[in-house]
Amino acid sequence: MSVLFGTVKAYGYAEVEQSVTTDVQPSVAISKTVSQETGSINPTTGTNTGLNASFKIQTNGTDENYDFIVGSTILTTDGEVSAYGQNGCLLFGNTVSLPTKSAIENAKTGGNNNSNVIAYPVTMSITNPMSVDFTSSATYGECWSVKVNNSQEGTLSQTIGQNPVNNTYSIGQDEAGAYRATVTFTAVSK
Amino acid sequence: MKFKKLLPIALALMLCTSAGVYAAGGADAQSSDTAVYTLNLADYLRIATTTDPSPSEVSYGTEYSSATIDTAMTGVFKVISNNRTQDFYLQGTCPTSGSSNTPCLYGADGDCKNLKMVFTKTDNPPQSTSVTNITGGSPATGDNPDAIGFNLTITSAREDGPDESLTAVWDTNKVKYTMNNGIETFTCTVSGSNDTNTFSTHDTDGQYQATLTMTETAI
Numbered sequence: 001m002s003v004l005f006g007t008v009k010a011y012g013y014a015e016v017e018q019s020v021t022t023d024v025q026p027s028v029a030i031s032k033t034v035s036q037e038t039g040s041i042n043p044t045t046g047t048n049t050g051l052n053a054s055f056k057i058q059t060n061g062t063d064e065n066y067d068f069i070v071g072s073t074i075l076t077t078d079g080e081v082s083a084y085g086q087n088g089c090l091l092f093g094n095t096v097s098l099p100t101k102s103a104i105e106n107a108k109t110g111g112n113n114n115s116n117v118i119a120y121p122v123t124m125s126i127t128n129p130m131s132v133d134f135t136s137s138a139t140y141g142e143c144w145s146v147k148v149n150n151s152q153e154g155t156l157s158q159t160i161g162q163n164p165v166n167n168t169y170s171i172g173q174d175e176a177g178a179y180r181a182t183v184t185f186t187a188v189s190k
Numbered sequence: 191m192k193f194k195k196l197l198p199i200a201l202a203l204m205l206c207t208s209a210g211v212y213a214a215g216g217a218d219a220q221s222s223d224t225a226v227y228t229l230n231l232a233d234y235l236r237i238a239t240t241t242d243p244s245p246s247e248v249s250y251g252t253e254y255s256s257a258t259i260d261t262a263m264t265g266v267f268k269v270i271s272n273n274r275t276q277d278f279y280l281q282g283t284c285p286t287s288g289s290s291n292t293p294c295l296y297g298a299d300g301d302c303k304n305l306k307m308v309f310t311k312t313d314n315p316p317q318s319t320s321v322t323n324i325t326g327g328s329p330a331t332g333d334n335p336d337a338i339g340f341n342l343t344i345t346s347a348r349e350d351g352p353d354e355s356l357t358a359v360w361d362t363n364k365v366k367y368t369m370n371n372g373i374e375t376f377t378c379t380v381s382g383s384n385d386t387n388t389f390s391t392h393d394t395d396g397q398y399q400a401t402l403t404m405t406e407t408a409i
Contacts, residue, residue, distance in 0.1 A: 028220070028221045030221040030222055030223050031221075032223040032224070035225050037225055037226055037227050037228065038227075038228050039227075039228075039229050040230045040231075040232065041231040042232075043234035044234070049229075053227075066220075090227070092227070094231075095228075096274075118229075118231075158225070171234060171373070172272070172349070172350030172351045173351065173352060173371070173372075174231060174272060175273070175274050176232060176233045176272045176273055176371070177230070177274075178228055178231075179231060180227065180228045181226075182225070182227070183224065183225045184223070184224040185222060185224075186221070187222065
C-alpha cells in the first residue's frame with residue numbers, strides 16, 4: 001500500500017456575458033378629456049341643449065391586441081341594457097320612472113310606444129388613421145367599434161344630436177324629470 | 191461557461207407604469223373612461239280651449255214655467271301635461287251685481303260627470319244670493335231672480351299617455367281633477383231644460399251667461 005501525497009495545480013477561466021431582454025407588453029390608456037354631460041330638454045319640442053364627450057386614446061398595441069369598444073347602458077325596470085339604437089343613436093331613460101325593456105326595444109325599432117325613453121342621434125369622429133363604426137357583435141352587443149389601425153394616439157369625439165329621433169319623444173308619454181345614458185370607452189385585451 | 195441573465199418581466203412592467211401614460215400591460219390589461227349624460231326634462235302643463243261654445247236661444251212655453259236650451263252649447267278643453275301627477279280645476283262663475291262673479295257650479299254626481307250650472311243675466315245682473323240660492327241645493331223661484339240652473343255634462347277622452355289615470359272629485363264649488371302625464375280632452379255640454387225651481391217669471395228677458403274655467407290652481 002502506498003500513499004501518494006501531492007498537490008494538483010488547477011487553472012480555470014470564466015467568461016460572464018449578460019444579455020438584457022425586455023418583453024414590452026402592449027399597453028393602452030383611455031381618458032376623457034373634455035365633455036358636456038348635462039343639459040336640458042325643451043318639453044314642447046324634445047330638443048336638447050347639446051351634449052358631447054371626447055376621449056384620448058394612447059396605445060402601443062394594435063387591433064390584434066385589443067378590442068376598442070364604446071359601449072352604453074340605460075337603466076330599465078329590468079336592469080341595465082344597451083342604450084344604443086338604430087344607427088348608433090343613444091337612448092336616454094327617465095331615472096325615476098324607469099322605462100321598461102319593451103319600451104327600449106320599441107324605441108330601438110322606431111316605434112311610438114316608448115314611454116320615458118328619448119333617443120338622440122350620435123355623431124362619432126376620430127383622429128386619422130383610426131376609424132370608428134357602429135356595429136353589433138356577439139361579444140359586445142350594440143356598440144361603436146374603434147380600430148386604431150397601427151396608430152398610437154388619437155381622440156375620439158362623440159356628439160349627441162339635439163333633435164330627438166322620430167317617434168321617441170312625446171310630451172304625453174315622457175314624464176318630466178332627469179333622463180340618463182352612460183357611455184364607456186374601453187380597451188379590452190384579447 | 192456562459193451565464194446568461196434574463197431581466198425579470200417585472201422590470202418591463204414597471205417601466206411602462208412609471209411612464210405615466212399607459213395602463214399596465216399584459217394579458218388582463220384594459221383601460222376605460224366613462225361619460226354619464228344627463229338631460230333634464232322640465233315640467234310642462236298646458237290647458238287650452240280648443241272649442242268655444244256657441245250661444246243658444248232658450249225656448250219657454252206659454253205658461254213661462256220652464257226654459258229649454260234650443261241648441262246644446264259645447265266647449266272643449268285640452269290638457270297637456272308631462273307631470274307624473276298633475277292637479278287642475280274646473281270652475282264656473284256667472285256675473286252678479288257690482289261687477290262681481292259668483293261660483294255657479296253645483297249638483298255634481300259621484301264622478302263629476304253630471305253637474306248643474308247657474309246662468310245669470312248679463313244686463314243688470316242679480317245679487318249673488320240669487321246664485322247661492324240655487325247652488326245651495328234648495329232653490330225657491332222667488333229667491334233666485336234672473337238666475338237659471340241648467341244641466342252640465344262633462345266627458346273626457348285620452349288622446350295620449352301611458353295609461354288612463356284621471357280622477358275627478360267635487361271640491362267645494364269646483365271639480366278637482368288629478369291625472370298622470372298625458373293629453374286629455376274635456377267636452378263640457380250645457381243642454382236641456384232648467385233645473386227645478388230655477389226658472390219663473392222672476393227671470394226677465396235678456397242674455398244670460400256663465401263661464402267655465404279650467405286652471406292649474408283654484409281661483
